[in-house]
Amino acid sequence: MNAQTCIRKLRYVCSTSMGTVDAHGNPQVRIINIMHVEPEKGEIYFVTARGKNFYRELQNGKEAAITALTRYQE
Numbered sequence: 001m002n003a004q005t006c007i008r009k010l011r012y013v014c015s016t017s018m019g020t021v022d023a024h025g026n027p028q029v030r031i032i033n034i035m036h037v038e039p040e041k042g043e044i045y046f047v048t049a050r051g052k053n054f055y056r057e058l059q060n061g062k063e064a065a066i067t068a069l070t071r072y073q074e
Helices: 005-011 053-060
Strands: 011-020 027-031 034-038 045-046 066-070
Touching: 011 053, 027 053
Parallel strands: none
Antiparallel strands: 011 027, 011 066, 034 045
C-alpha cells in the first residue's frame, strides 16, 4: 500500500480511543492519533512517550482495546 492510499483511508477515522489496564487492574482509556496503518500486516502505528503510564500499560499488559468511528464504508 502506498502513502497516498494510507492517507486516503485514514482521513475517514474521526476518533480513536485505546483502552488498557493499569497496575491496579483499573481500566484506562485514552484518545490516540493513528500515525500509520499496514492493513496487509494487521499493524497500526501510533506515538506515546516511554515515561508515560500508557507506555508501561502497553508493555506490561496482555490486552488492549481500540475503538474508532469512521464514515468509511467498503
